[in-house]
Amino acid sequence: MDHEQKLALGKQIRTEVLGQAYVSQPGPAPSNFKKAFQEFTVEHCWGNVWVRPGLERKTRSMLNLAMLAAMARWHEFEIHVRGALNNGVTEDEIIEVVLQAGVYAGVPIASEGMKVAERAATAWREEAK
Numbered sequence: 001m002d003h004e005q006k007l008a009l010g011k012q013i014r015t016e017v018l019g020q021a022y023v024s025q026p027g028p029a030p031s032n033f034k035k036a037f038q039e040f041t042v043e044h045c046w047g048n049v050w051v052r053p054g055l056e057r058k059t060r061s062m063l064n065l066a067m068l069a070a071m072a073r074w075h076e077f078e079i080h081v082r083g084a085l086n087n088g089v090t091e092d093e094i095i096e097v098v099l100q101a102g103v104y105a106g107v108p109i110a111s112e113g114m115k116v117a118e119r120a121a122t123a124w125r126e127e128a129k
Helices: 003-018 032-049 057-070 074-086 091-105 107-128
Strands: none
Touching (some): 057 074, 057 091
């Protein structure tokens, strides 16, 4: 697959996982730095790794949540809670992922993870109405 094909597929996968509303949020024109990083992540993350056949999207989402929680990357964690829900991860499964992360990364991680996950899941449910 060439660069353009990976970008196109990456954009498609990113939209399917994170949702059209998130992907097409209006905002200021991105800087050259932001454009370069967006293209990099769309091609390599979404258009290369997320399309691999070895794991289902649901599993990839749960792994992302655990890693992002362990690193305390709460903004990305919140975005990926929504993606996980879009990929069929249940709220109960998200709770289990956060508890698992808490055992290995620390109770403060689980505490904050639960708050962020609840906020994101509540917003996701409201938007689905």
